Amino acid sequence: MAMIRLAINGKSYSVDADAQISLLTVLREHLDLTGSKYGCGEGQCGACTVLIDGKAQRSCLTRVGTVAQKQITTIEGLAEGDRLHAVQEAFLEANAMQCGYCTSGMIMSAVALLKKNPNPQPSEIVDFMDGNICRCGTYPRIVGAIQRAAKMAQQSASARGTGR
Amino acid sequence: MNPSQKMESRLEPERYELRAAAPYRFDLDRRDFFKFLGAGIVVVSVLKSTAIAQESGGRQHRGESLPKEIDAWLHIGEDGRVIAYTGKVEMGQNIRTSLSQAVAEELHVPLGQIELVMGDTQLTPFDMGTFGSRTTPTMNLQLRKVAAAARETLIGLAATQWHTDRSNLLVVDGKVTDPKGGRSVKYAALTKGQKISQSIASDPALIPATEWKICGQSTGKVDGRDFVTGRHRYPSDQKLPDMLYGKVVRPTAFDATLVSVDTQKAEQMGAVVVHDGNFLGLAAPTSQQATAAVEAIQAQWKTEPQISNKELFDYLRKDASQGNDPSGDGDRYDVGAVDQALEAADQKLKQTYTASYIAHVPLEPRAALAKWDGDHLTVWTGTQRPFGVRGQLAEAFRIPEDQVRVLMPDTGSGYGGKHTGETAIEAARLARAAKRPVKVVWTREEEFSWAYFRPAAVIDVISGVRNDGTLTAWEFHNYNSGSAGIRTYYEIPNQRIVFHEVKSPLRQGSYRALAATANHFARESHMDEVAHTVRMDSLEFRLKNLKNDRLRAVFEAAAKQFGWGKSKGSPGQGFGMGGGYEKLGNLATFAEVNVDRNSGDVKVVRVVSAFECGAIVNPDGLRNQIEGSNVQGLGGALFEAIEFDNGKILNGRLSEYRVPRFSDVPLLETVLLDRKDIPSVGAGECPMIGLAPAIANAIFDATRVRLRALPLVPAGLKT
Numbered sequence: 010m011a012m013i014r015l016a017i018n019g020k021s022y023s024v025d026a027d028a029q030i031s032l033l034t035v036l037r038e039h040l041d042l043t044g045s046k047y048g049c050g051e052g053q054c055g056a057c058t059v060l061i062d063g064k065a066q067r068s069c070l071t072r073v074g075t076v077a078q079k080q081i082t083t084i085e086g087l088a089e090g091d092r093l094h095a096v097q098e099a100f101l102e103a104n105a106m107q108c109g110y111c112t113s114g115m116i117m118s119a120v121a122l123l124k125k126n127p128n129p130q131p132s133e134i135v136d137f138m139d140g141n142i143c144r145c146g147t148y149p150r151i152v153g154a155i156q157r158a159a160k161m162a163q164q165s166a167s168a169r170g171t172g173r
Numbered sequence: 174m175n176p177s178q179k180m181e182s183r184l185e186p187e188r189y190e191l192r193a194a195a196p197y198r199f200d201l202d203r204r205d206f207f208k209f210l211g212a213g214i215v216v217v218s219v220l221k222s223t224a225i226a227q228e229s230g231g232r233q234h235r236g237e238s239l240p241k242e243i244d245a246w247l248h249i250g251e252d253g254r255v256i257a258y259t260g261k262v263e264m265g266q267n268i269r270t271s272l273s274q275a276v277a278e279e280l281h282v283p284l285g286q287i288e289l290v291m292g293d294t295q296l297t298p299f300d301m302g303t304f305g306s307r308t309t310p311t312m313n314l315q316l317r318k319v320a321a322a323a324r325e326t327l328i329g330l331a332a333t334q335w336h337t338d339r340s341n342l343l344v345v346d347g348k349v350t351d352p353k354g355g356r357s358v359k360y361a362a363l364t365k366g367q368k369i370s371q372s373i374a375s376d377p378a379l380i381p382a383t384e385w386k387i388c389g390q391s392t393g394k395v396d397g398r399d400f401v402t403g404r405h406r407y408p409s410d411q412k413l414p415d416m417l418y419g420k421v422v423r424p425t426a427f428d429a430t431l432v433s434v435d436t437q438k439a440e441q442m443g444a445v446v447v448h449d450g451n452f453l454g455l456a457a458p459t460s461q462q463a464t465a466a467v468e469a470i471q472a473q474w475k476t477e478p479q480i481s482n483k484e485l486f487d488y489l490r491k492d493a494s495q496g497n498d499p500s501g502d503g504d505r506y507d508v509g510a511v512d513q514a515l516e517a518a519d520q521k522l523k524q525t526y527t528a529s530y531i532a533h534v535p536l537e538p539r540a541a542l543a544k545w546d547g548d549h550l551t552v553w554t555g556t557q558r559p560f561g562v563r564g565q566l567a568e569a570f571r572i573p574e575d576q577v578r579v580l581m582p583d584t585g586s587g588y589g590g591k592h593t594g595e596t597a598i599e600a601a602r603l604a605r606a607a608k609r610p611v612k613v614v615w616t617r618e619e620e621f622s623w624a625y626f627r628p629a630a631v632i633d634v635i636s637g638v639r640n641d642g643t644l645t646a647w648e649f650h651n652y653n654s655g656s657a658g659i660r661t662y663y664e665i666p667n668q669r670i671v672f673h674e675v676k677s678p679l680r681q682g683s684y685r686a687l688a689a690t691a692n693h694f695a696r697e698s699h700m701d702e703v704a705h706t707v708r709m710d711s712l713e714f715r716l717k718n719l720k721n722d723r724l725r726a727v728f729e730a731a732a733k734q735f736g737w738g739k740s741k742g743s744p745g746q747g748f749g750m751g752g753g754y755e756k757l758g759n760l761a762t763f764a765e766v767n768v769d770r771n772s773g774d775v776k777v778v779r780v781v782s783a784f785e786c787g788a789i790v791n792p793d794g795l796r797n798q799i800e801g802s803n804v805q806g807l808g809g810a811l812f813e814a815i816e817f818d819n820g821k822i823l824n825g826r827l828s829e830y831r832v833p834r835f836s837d838v839p840l841l842e843t844v845l846l847d848r849k850d851i852p853s854v855g856a857g858e859c860p861m862i863g864l865a866p867a868i869a870n871a872i873f874d875a876t877r878v879r880l881r882a883l884p885l886v887p888a889g890l891k892t
Binding site for chain 1: 264265266267391393394397398400401402403404405406407409410412418459460461534535536537538583584585586588614616617793794797798800801802803804805826827828832833834835836838841
């Protein structure tokens with residue numbers, strides 16, 4: 010066991026944990042950040058997806074010792090105060106969920122996608138998101154929500170006069 | 174219990190819960206309500222009908238915290254807050270939303286003012302469980318009734334206060350209004366200082382569907398914000414101070430017996446180990462320590478040879494024929510003279526269809542957190558049957574049910590897979606030994622092996638038809654999978670329909686739509702085979718033999734949207750249909766596939782479903798359920814199958830068991846038929862049943878290859 014320093018959602022944490030255990034376990038058990046979910050433990054379902062330095066990563070396969078000093082964002086850190094992130098807003102507007110258990114991972118993956126590709130085609134969304142499972146089958150709604158979020162982001166960017 | 178109920182009980186565990194009504198019915202102690210809920214107005218719906226009593230309310234003994242001889246209640250507090258209580262649970266069907274809509278509608282209050290307490294055995298009326306698409310036809314109606322009665326009580330209070338006739342008054346937006354007198358009063362002001370408890374003596378006047386303002390509208394998840402921010406706490410997210418993490422040491426095969434065990438090392442590592450009969454588990458301060466301690470345990474198990482999935486279908490038929498089918502005569506339906514009619518038919522067709530075991534794979538695995546206070550037990554767990562799990566816990570620990578409280582936080586799905594209380598019992602057993610709260614969350618691998626499966630099926634269909642396409646004889650035998658949806662809705666004068674019970678080699682139970690998926694696959698595939706035999710168009714043949722107007726309407730609506738009858742654009746293209754009547758809903762699903770004969774790749778390109786379930790409560794919520802059913806249904810139709818041998822699951826993880834993903838999803842189109850003149854019924858299951866036969870029929874249309882086994886193309890089309 011060792012003290013590991015983690016930067017999560019803009020806050021700094023010191024965690025007394027084995028460097029070999031998963032980031033997901035540390036988030037959920039040590040820090041009570043339970044928005045990231047366990048679904049399979051082998052990187053197959055994406056329910057545990059978080060952003061590490063802006064990239065979507067499976068926190069169940071990420072050893073906590075490897076992410077010290079990196080910027081970690083979880084679903085809890087996405088909204089700014091009461092203002093939801095465009096992707097969160099879009100998921101609500103599209104009713105892109107049923108039980109919602111996959112939703113955190115879906116949203117984090119979608120945020121990473123839009124960072125890389127602000128205006129993805131449906132086929133690009135499908136390719137990027139294919140590692141995330143929604144067992145309730147809301148995939149078409151999620152694709153729609155991501156397109157909606159892309160549009161919202163572009164509109165607010167052009168409203169600010171910084172349109173691409 | 175009649176024979177058919179008895180037979181069903183092994184396949185559909187929830188039916189096992191049907192018991193006789195309570196021998197006594199005592200008056201409600203109305204003071205109890207106010208003790209628990211505070212002053213205000215309480216409206217209760219008292220049970221009358223035995224049928225409803227079996228599902229909700231009823232057969233509760235006294236001594237509980239609140240009277241339970243009721244099936245729904247509603248409280249309007251002094252602050253005007255409206256709380257409705259129901260034993261139904263939320264796991265993604267979005268009934269928290271649709272039930273809130275029902276209450277808001279009848280009470281004339283904004284949706285946001287309604288709070289729903291669900292699935293808490295201490296606070297909500299008894300409920301048999303959330304399954305069988307029963308919430309909308311029963312609970313939605315009950316809550317509308319109690320809300321309507323509350324509305325009438327509020328009007329009465331205002332009328333008394335204003336010394337006016339109640340017929341002069343209206344309710345609008347949480348207020349009683351007197352348009353002539355130009356005055357209005359908020360519900361909160363009317364309920365202040367009141368302790369009024371009212372039960373519903375007769376059915377109150379409900380707002381007709383044609384006048385709905387809140388029901389009938391698309392409404393997103395009422396607490397959706399908690400889900401997109403990660404704030405919602407699922408059962409597996411629950412936590413208590415001093416909580417330990419529990420793990421169970423699993424046998425090496427099903428039905429194995431523990432021969433010897435050495436737990437010394439695990440105990441030295443600080444784990445609390447419990448060895449009680451065949452149960453072997455432990456609890457430790459972190460999940461990492463718990464996992465390490467499990468690995469340190471040396472256990473010897475005695476196993477017996479068991480069959481594999483390769484022998485499954487022979488086994489199911491053989492087991493039934495060897496006299497292990499005590500109820501062969503129990504669940505059967507006979508009309509006319511089938512043998513003579515088959516003899517006399519112009520054409521006869523006999524085919525066999527099969528369906529594999531499949532897994533529910535709820536994305537949130539089973540989870541429970543248990544806590545003891547003396548001999549009182551509280552468990553938070555993800556289950557479709559909180560009251561059933563309470564009974565299981567009471568039985569397991571030999572304590573009265575009123576010492577057990579089960580709470581169900583909105584859960585990460587169930588699909589029929591969470592009827593039982595495994596993790597609740599495991600967590601409670603470990604918590605009792607540890608004298609601290611214990612949480613048990615199954616791994617995905619445990620979920621695959623130690624839950625239960627959708628039953629496998631062997632189905633024989635023998636039909637007789639005249640050359641003009643009139644069906645004259647229909648014989649249908651289902652081995653093992655169940656009798657849901659076993660009857661045919663086509664008009665056939667001579668029928669023999671039998672469900673044969675078999676001793677399943679794997680633990681099996683409810684799965685969304687139950688056996689209706691397998692039975693519709695067999696029936697609707699066979700319909701196409703007969704149509705082909707008599708050289709008739711599939712739709713024309715169905716409509717020729719179908720009188721039910723509601724079912725005809727969905728077939729016709731789906732055909733129109735799909736463009737049935739259009740010519741094929743390419744040689745690999747194929748079109749097919751399947752549909753039926755199940756859980757009171759009517760469905761027709763049409764599919765377009767594209768088959769690459771070189772690679773064997775089968776792609777479902779487009780799916781059109783037309784669905785009718787009476788007056789629609791939440792159109793977008795309904796679309797979501799239908800789309801989801803078709804997406805989930807793709808798995809069982811195309812590639813999902815559990816492989817097993819010698820009491821072990823061979824593909825029990827997500828890297829080995831394929832479920833539908835983004836790239837599998839076709840273009841989905843949904844046609845809703847809104848029948849405001851017909852009471853609303855559920856939609857969580859029926860939309861599943863049409864897809865598999867529609868795809869099989871489309872593959873035949875594309876290739877002239879008839880596939881009769883679910884899944885259809887686990888490794889592509891091999892011919």
